[in-house]
Amino acid sequence: MVDPLLRVPQPTAAELAAEGVSVRFQGLAALSEVNLTLLRGEIVGLIGPNGAGKTTLINCLTGFQRPTTGRVALAREDTAGWNPARFRKAGVARTFQAGRLFRDMTVAENVEVTGVGLGLDRKSAHSVAMEVLDWLGIADKAARTAGTLDYTDERRVGIARALVLPPAFILMDEPAAGMSDSEGEDLVGLVTSIPTKFGCGVLIIEHNMRVIMNVSHRLYVLDGGRTVAQGTPAEVQANPAVISAYLGADV
Amino acid sequence: MINLAQNLIDALSLGSLYALVALGIGLLFSILRLINLAHGDFITVGAFALIVPSMEVTAQLAIGALNPVLLIPSIALIVVIVALMTDWAVFRPLRRAPQPSMMIASFAVSYIIQNGLIMIYGARPKNVNLWPALTGQLSIGPLRIATLQIVTIVVTLVLMAGLALFLKRTSYGIQMRAAAEDFRMARYLGVRGNLVIGMAFGISGALASAVSLLFLSQTGSLETGLGVPLALFGLVAVVIGGMGSLVGAVVGGFLVGFIVTLLQAYLPPDLRSFRDAFAFTFVIAILLWRPAGLIRAKAFDQRV
Numbered sequence: 001m002v003d004p005l006l007r008v009p010q011p012t013a014a015e016l017a018a019e020g021v022s023v024r025f026q027g028l029a030a031l032s033e034v035n036l037t038l039l040r041g042e043i044v045g046l047i048g049p050n051g052a053g054k055t056t057l058i059n060c061l062t063g064f065q066r067p068t069t070g071r072v073a074l075a076r077e078d079t080a081g082w083n084p085a086r087f088r089k090a091g092v093a094r095t096f097q098a099g100r101l102f103r104d105m106t107v108a109e110n111v112e113v114t115g116v117g118l119g120l121d122r123k124s125a126h127s128v129a130m131e132v133l134d135w136l137g138i139a140d141k142a143a144r145t146a147g148t149l150d151y152t153d154e155r156r157v158g159i160a161r162a163l164v165l166p167p168a169f170i171l172m173d174e175p176a177a178g179m180s181d182s183e184g185e186d187l188v189g190l191v192t193s194i195p196t197k198f199g200c201g202v203l204i205i206e207h208n209m210r211v212i213m214n215v216s217h218r219l220y221v222l223d224g225g226r227t228v229a230q231g232t233p234a235e236v237q238a239n240p241a242v243i244s245a246y247l248g249a250d251v
Numbered sequence: 252m253i254n255l256a257q258n259l260i261d262a263l264s265l266g267s268l269y270a271l272v273a274l275g276i277g278l279l280f281s282i283l284r285l286i287n288l289a290h291g292d293f294i295t296v297g298a299f300a301l302i303v304p305s306m307e308v309t310a311q312l313a314i315g316a317l318n319p320v321l322l323i324p325s326i327a328l329i330v331v332i333v334a335l336m337t338d339w340a341v342f343r344p345l346r347r348a349p350q351p352s353m354m355i356a357s358f359a360v361s362y363i364i365q366n367g368l369i370m371i372y373g374a375r376p377k378n379v380n381l382w383p384a385l386t387g388q389l390s391i392g393p394l395r396i397a398t399l400q401i402v403t404i405v406v407t408l409v410l411m412a413g414l415a416l417f418l419k420r421t422s423y424g425i426q427m428r429a430a431a432e433d434f435r436m437a438r439y440l441g442v443r444g445n446l447v448i449g450m451a452f453g454i455s456g457a458l459a460s461a462v463s464l465l466f467l468s469q470t471g472s473l474e475t476g477l478g479v480p481l482a483l484f485g486l487v488a489v490v491i492g493g494m495g496s497l498v499g500a501v502v503g504g505f506l507v508g509f510i511v512t513l514l515q516a517y518l519p520p521d522l523r524s525f526r527d528a529f530a531f532t533f534v535i536a537i538l539l540w541r542p543a544g545l546i547r548a549k550a551f552d553q554r555v
Contacts, residue, residue, distance in 0.1 A: 116425055
């Protein structure tokens with residue numbers, strides 16, 4: 001029997017990049033000339049104070065926001081004119097700050113529908129969904145209606161949905177926001193194993209400095225829509241611009 | 252006691268018809284946010300498709316004379332095609348239009364269909380005797396039940412169970428449910444918008460065709476406004492059941508059937524001709540009690 005997964009084209013892109021991306025909302029600059037590269041297999045942290053443009057950047061990288069100037073390239077190919085669904089099909093998945101689950105459907109169905117949307121039949125979509133839910137530790141809640149989940153589990157279902165048919169890249173917008181410190185650390189602990197388990201590159205926005213410095217291979221620091229620093233956690237922590245613009249404020 | 256049982260069966264049978272109409276309207280609303288005022292006219296088209304097109308007052312059965320095994324799918328197919336063509340010609344170009352514009356467009360479709368039927372078949376009502384075998388009665392103990400009522404109830408239950416299974420078990424079904432809850436999110440996850448909308452129109456048309464056959468068998472009278480009151484009561488059922496919830500549509504359909512039948516049975520005789528005024532008073536009372544309908548779709552809480 002042919003593995004049903006093989007009938008669905010697997011994403012092959014090895015690099016997702018923002019190249020000189022600027023976004024202006026009615027003259028207000030949300031992002032200015034931002035460059036960012038995400039490779040498969042690495043975890044990249046995206047940090048910066050509120051309003052720095054982090055979510056806007058993720059929106060650009062996933063097709064939810066069109067750059068005013070500059071471009072987003074997937075495997076060096078220009079993605080101008082792509083809609084979010086095309087990004088998803090090409091292997092760029094994301095999670096949302098608000099869970100945005102289908103609240104009247106079960107947890108399993110929420111994840112299954114992604115597999116079906118990407119071309120799996122119902123049965124394979126179900127087994128793929130259960131596998132991911134199991135990995136995230138919520139397989140026992142598969143039959144629950146999504147609208148009855150607590151906040152932490154809602155987040156996990158959102159991540160499961162993004163991990164179905166392993167994408168090439170997963171972009172996570174504050175997956176641990178609103179969780180207690182220990183819940184957040186549990187979740188981010190799972191995130192660290194995503195590259196080896198699913199083979200994707202991870203871009204993650206996270207406010208807990210200790211956590212993000214621990215999990216990230218590299219970091220980008222945004223402030224006021226500009227990249228103020230980038231590099232390894234050690235480099236970023238030593239960067240005077242970061243200390244004054246960001247870390248200096250609350251550490 | 253026997254009287255009460257008789258009234259309950261009348262109520263179930265009428266409620267079944269309203270529930271089928273409400274499901275057809277509710278399904279399109281849940282996916283497209285379209286209040287389809289032409290749904291009643293889909294029902295009318297299904298009834299007229301049974302006879303030879305002509306202005307003659309005496310109707311001649313064409314498809315209506317076929318064996319039910321051929322008749323039912325033929326009528327279903329015709330109504331499904333009309334529904335899909337309506338989507339293609341009218342609603343697809345209006346996909347990004349605001350909800351009131353779509354509703355007015357459906358109102359226009361309703362008039363176009365009715366006037367088109369008048370042009371082809373004439374405006375005078377015609378008598379059609381579809382399936383005379385079903386006009387008999389079954390005796391269960393002291394109860395005498397019209398065969399057609401049993402058929403109506405059974406067909407409705409089968410169609411509802413079929414639809415529920417379809418929505419729950421198939422890949423199309425899960426995509427339709429996702430689209431009904433959050434159309435944009437579903438599209439992002441790869442659900443094809445036009446496909447699920449087309450499926451909704453198709454299923455809505457198929458449900459309408461079942462109502463065409465059941466209703467015409469009961470009344471025997473074919474006229475171009477046949478579906479209009481059905482659509483009105485179906486729409487009321489959708490609203491009191493809770494817009495966006497298919498379970499709500501079914502509950503609302505049965506509830507409207509019960510209210511109308513029981514008023515008909517128990518109002519004092521001189522008030523019976525004002526039955527609908529009393530029925531709609533109940534509707535207002537239900538809406539005052541639960542403005543969002545009896546069953547509220549969770550998806551709607553979130554979107555506000």
